[in-house]
Amino acid sequence: MSKTESLVNVHSKLTVVSDKPVEPGKKYPLSILDHAMGLYTLHIVFYYKYDRPQSDDLGRVRESLSHLLTMYPPVTGRLQRRTEDGNWEVNCNDAGVRVLVARVHSTLDEWFRSADGSAERNLTVWEDMPEEDTSTWSPFCIQMNDFEGEGLAIGLSCPHMYADPTCCTTFFKSWTEIDRGVSIAHPPFFHPPGLVSRASPNTNTTSARYYATKSKVEDPSPVKMSTVSFRFSEKMIKQSLSDVQTECPDATPFDLLAAVFWSSAMRVKTPVHDNMCTLSIGIDIRKLMQAPLPHGYFGNALHFLMVSSEANKMDEGGLAYVAGLVHHHLSSYEEEEFWSAIDWLESQKMEGGTYAPPFKMYGPELTCINMEHLFAYQAILVNMKPLHVSCHVGNVAGEGLILVLPSPEEGLGRTVMVTLPEDQSDMLRKDQAIMCLEPTILVSGSL
Template sequence: MSSKKSSRVGVHSKLTVVSSKPFGPGNTHPLSALDHALALHTLHVIFYYEDNLFQSFDLNPLRESLSEVLSLYPSVTGRLSRADNGNWEVKCNDAGVRIFRAKVGVSLHEWLSSADESEERDLTVWDDMPQDPTIWSSFRLQINEFEGGGVAIGLSCPHMLADPTSATLLFKSWAETSRREPIEHPPFFNSMALHGRPVPNVNTKSAEYYAAKSKAQASSLKMASATFKFPTSVIKQCLSGVHQDCPDATPFDFLAAFFWTRVTRVKGPKNGSAHSLSICTDFRRLLKGSLPFGYFGNALHFSMLSLEGGEMGQGELGHVVQSVHSHILGMKEEEVWSVIDWLEAQKVEGGKFAPPFRMFGPELTCISFEHMIVPSTMAEGSARSSSIHAMFNKDRKPVHASYHVGNVEGEGLIVVTPSTEEGFTRTVTVTLPEKELAELCEDQSILRLEPTMLLCGKR
C-alpha cells in the first residue's frame, strides 16, 4: 500500500448521508449462504469523470439525490450485526453512508498514466471491518477532485454485502435519481431467493469444485495490478483471427483465453500437465427470471476450466478461445443451485454458516462483465454498457471505471470490463505476484496489440 507521506491524495473532510425516507426500526436483512462465503473479500469500484460534476465542488445537489436514492437501499444505510444463530445480517437502522472528500495533487490524465494500483487504493476506503461493526458504515464513498477538473468517485464495501453488479447498479440508480429519471433496475432485497432447495443436489461438478476450493491453501506473495485498454479495432481484429476456431467468440472469450495463455507462460511449467482457470460470471440472467437483475447481494458463480499443457501454446489460441466460449455457453442453472445447496449443507448445529474461504483464488481467476453489455442500435456491430455508463449529466460518461477485489491471493486475478466507450473496447486489469506482473507487462504478444497502459505506474 502506498505511503501516506508520499500520497497524492489528501482526504480533507468527512460527512454522513442518511436516506430521505427512514426505513423504520426493527427491520433486518439476513445475508445468504453465498454472501457469507465471500466474507474474506472486499469490493472497490471507482468511476472517473473528466469534468467536475459539482460546480466548484458543491456537493449539495448530489448529496440530496444520494439521500433520496438511499431510501430504496436500506441495507446500504444499515449496520452489520450477528443474528442469534451467529450469521451475519444487516440491521436496517438508517444509520447512513460515510462520505470522504479528497483532493488529488495531479490532473486526471496524469493520474491515469502515472499512478499504480497501490496508489489508486487511496481513491477508495480500505478500512478493515472492526470486530464490532454495529456502528461502522459498511458502505463508504470517497469523492476525489483532481487538479484542473475531473473527479473520481470510489465506492467500498465488504464483498458479502454486494457484488460488482450490485455496486454498479447502486451507483447507476444514484445517477438516474440525480437526473430525475426512472430507476431502470430497482433494487430487490430477498436473500431467501437464493436459499437451498428442499431436495438438495450436491452431486455436480460445481459443488465438487467449491468443496475443494474451501480446503485449498493460497500463497501470500505480495500482489500488484496493471490495467490494459484495447480499442474496438484491435478486438475486432483479434476476433477475426480466431474466427475459424470460434466464429461466435465474444471479446471476453478472446481476452480471457489470451491473458490465460500469457499468464501461464509467465508462471512457467507446472508439476502437472493441466492448466486451470476459474471463471467468475454473474448468474442473474442465467436463472431465467427467478432472480431480478436488480437483486442486491451476491450472484456470482465460479466454475473451473482445465486444459492440457499442449492446448495452451500460442499456436492453439483459437482452441483456447473456443474452450472458454463453450465453457460459458454450457453453464447450466442446476450448477448454480447445486452450489447454493452445498453451501447451505455446510451449516453447523444451530444453523450457523461455515467459515468463509478464498473465493477469488487460490487458482487463477477471471471475472466476466459481459452481462452488463446491451446491443446498441446506433451502429452495426457496436455495443454499449447499460450499467457501467453511470453519469450525472447526459453528456458526462465516466472516462474509466476500475473494479478491485480485496484480499486476492494465490495465482492471481484477471478482470475483463467493458469500456465506457461505444464498441468492443475492453479494459483488462491483471493482479499477479509482483515479479510475474512485471514480466507480463513486457510480454511481446500483449505489446503487439498496442494496449493503452493505465494505472501501471509508468511515470
Template sequence: MSNNSKRVSVVSKLTAVSSRPTGPGHTHPFTALDHAMGLHSLHIIYYYKHNIFTYFDLDPSRVSLSEVLSLYPPVTGRLTRDGDGNWQVKCNDAGVRVVKAHVGTTLDEWLRSADGLEERDLTVWDDMPDDPNTWSPFRVQINEFQGGGIAIGLSCTHMQADPTCATLLLNSWTQTHRGQPMTHPPVYSTLQTHGPPLPNLQTKSTSFYTTKSKHVQNQPPSVQMATATFIFSHAAIKQSLIQVHDNCPDATPFDLLAALFWTRVARLKASEHERKRSLSVCVDFRKQLRPPLPLGYYGNALHFSLLSLDSEEIDGGGLGNVVERVHHHLSSMEKEEFRSAIEWFESHKEEGGGCNKFAPPFRMYGPELTCISMEHMIDVPSGPTGKAGKPLMYGAMFDEEAGPVHVSYNVGNVEGEGLIMVMPACPDDEDEMLRRTVMVALSRKELAELCEDQAVLGLHPTMLLSGRH
C-alpha cells in the same frame, strides 16, 4: 487509505443518511453465498473529466444521494448477528461514510502514472473490526484532481454486494440526481433455487466449491498483488475474433481475452512439473437462473467454475483452440450447475454449535488464477435498432453530457495466482461496442513481464494505472 500517500490528501469527512427513515426493527439477512464472500471487499472508482460537484456538504448531489439511500436500507445499516449466529444488516439508518479528498495531479497524469496500489488511495476503506456495531460497510470517497475532474470511489464488504449490485447503486444515484426513474431499482428477494429438487447435487460446481472451501487460508495473502489496466479497441478485438473464427465462430470478446491472458500468464508461471493449467471463471448468474433474477437483485449472484487444460494445450495448442475451450466451458454449463451451487452453499453449515449457522467464509478469488466476466454489464435494449446499449457502468451520468471516462474495479484480499477482470470499456460511439478493459492483478515481477508480452502488445492496448510513465 494508505498512510504513505503523497498525492491524495483527505480534506473532510461526513456521514450521508437517507432522506426517509427506515421503520424500526427492519433487518436484511445475508444468504449463504453472501457469507462465503466475507473475506473479500469490493472497490469501484468512476473517473469523470469535469468536476460535477461544488461543495458536497451543500451540493444537490448530496441531496440526491440521501434520496437514493432511502431505497437502500442495507447500505446505511450496520452488521450484526442473528439468533443462529449468521450475519445480517440492522437497517438503523446509521449512514454511509463520505470522504472528500484532493489529488495533487491532473486526471490524465494520474491515469498514466498511478499504479493499482496508489489507486486504492481513492477509495477509503477499513477492514471490518471484531465488533462492527459502528462500522460503516459502505464508504464513498470524492476525489478532486488538479485542473478539474473527479473520481468517485465506492468501497464495500463483498458480503453486501457484488460488482453488479454496487454498480447499480452508483447508477441509481446519478439517475436520481438527474430526476429520472431508476432503471434497475434494488430488489430484496431471497436467493432460492427454482424448479423441482435436483436429482443430483454432485455436480462439477459443488466439487469445486468443496475443494476450494478446504484450501488452507493464508492471513493475509502471502504475495502482494500489483495491477495494470489494458484497454483494447473495437478494431483490435474485431480483428482478433476474425483470426480465431475457424476454431470458434461464436467467440465473444470475453472468450478471446480470457484465453489470451490465461495463456500468457500461464507461460509466466510455467513449471516442468505441471501437467494441468487451471482457470477459475467467474460469471454473474442473474440471467442464468430460470426464472431469471432481476438485474437489480441486491446481494451476490456470482458463480465460480473451474476449467483445466493440459499444459501442452495451453503452450502449443494455439490461441484459437483455447478460445474455443473457454467458450465451450461457459456455453455448455447446465442450469443445474448454478442451482446446485446455491443449494451447496445453503446446506453447508458449520460443524458443531447451531445447525443453522453457515460455514465460515473462504477465499472465492483464489488460489487458482481467477477470471471475471462482466459481459452481462452490456445492456441490450428491446428497441427496434437491436443495438447494444451503453455499458451499465458508463451510464452513470450526473448530467446528460458527462459520463465517466473510465471505471476501475478491484477486489480486496485476492490470494494465489492472480486475478483477471474483463469488462466493457468506455465506448467511442454506439457502433464500437467491442471495446474492452482488462484489469490484471499479479505479483509485481509477473506483471512487469506481462506488460512487455508481445502477444498482448500485438493488440495495441492502451495501458492505464500500471505505474508505467
C-alpha cells in the same frame, strides 16, 4: 508517506442518511452466497472529466444520495450477528453511509500517465470489518476525489458479502440517474430467500465437487500483488476475433480475452508445477437462470466454474484452441450447476444452522471474472459519461485475478484489469500476445 499516497488528501468526512426513516426493527439477512464472499472487499472507481465547483460538493451529495438511500435500507444499516444462528444480517437502522471528500494534487491526465495501483487505492476506502463491534462501522463508503483542473473520481467501497460488482455498479448508476432527475432504470430488488438450497438438494455435480475442493485448500503464502489495467479498442478486438472464429465461430470478446490472459499468465508463471493448467471463471447468474433475477437484485449472484487443459495442448492449439475451450465450457453450462453449488454451501452448515466460514472463492487457481455486462459507462453524471471505471477486489491471493470489464468505447472495446504476483505482473506488461492487441495501459502498479 510515499509520493503517490501524498497526492490524495482527505479533508472532510460526513455521514449521509436517507430522506425517510426506516421502519423500526427492520432486518435484512445476508444470503448463503453473500456469506461465501466474506473474505473480500470491493472497490470501484468512476472517473469523470469536467469542472465541478467544490462549493456544491456536500450539498449535492446529501440531496441526491439521501434520496437514493431511501430505496436501499440495507446500505445505510449496520452488520450484526443473528442471535438464533450467528449468521450475518443487516440492522436497517439508517445509521448512514460514510462519505469522504478528498483533494488530489494532480490533474486527471497526469494521474492516468503516472499514478500506480497503490495510488488508486487511495481513491477509495480500504477498511477491514471490525472483528467484534460492527454497530458503528459503515459497510458502504463513498469517497469524492477532486482533481486539479477538470477532474473527479468517485470511489465506492463495501464488503463483498454485501454486494457483487453488478450490484455496486447498479447502485451507483441509480445515484447518477437521481442526480439527473431521470427514472431509475434498475430499481433494487431485495429477496435473499430467492437463492437458497432446494427441498431436494443435489451435491453430486461438477460445481459442488469444485466448491468442496476449493474449501479444503490451505491459504497460500502472502506475496506482493500488482495490478495492471489494459484497454483494448473495438478495432483490435474485432480483428482478433476474426482470427479465432475460424475454429470457434461463436467466440465472444470475453472468450478471446480470457484465452489471451490465461495463456499469457501461464507463460510468466514460474515455476509451472505440472502439465495441467486451470482457470476459474466467475459469471453473474442473474440473467442465466430460467427464472431470471432483475438486474437490481441486491447481493451476490456470482458462480465459479473451472476449465482446464494440458499445457502442451494450449501451446500447440494456440489462441483459437484456448478461446474455443473457454467458449465451449461456458456455452455448455447448465443452471443445475449453480443450484447444486448453493445446495453444497448450505450442506456445510454447522450446529445451530451457522454457515461455515468463508474460503477462497477467488482462487486458489488463476481466476477470470466476466463483467462485460456492467452498466458502468451508463453512470452519466452532469451529462458526462465516465472517462474510465476501475474495479478492485480486496484480499485476492493465490495465482491472481483477471477482470474483463466494459470500455468507454461502445461496441466490442474492453478493459481488462489483471492482478498477479508483482514479478509476474511486470512480465505481463511485455507479453507479446497482449502487446499485439495494441492496448493502452492505464493506472497500474502494486497494491
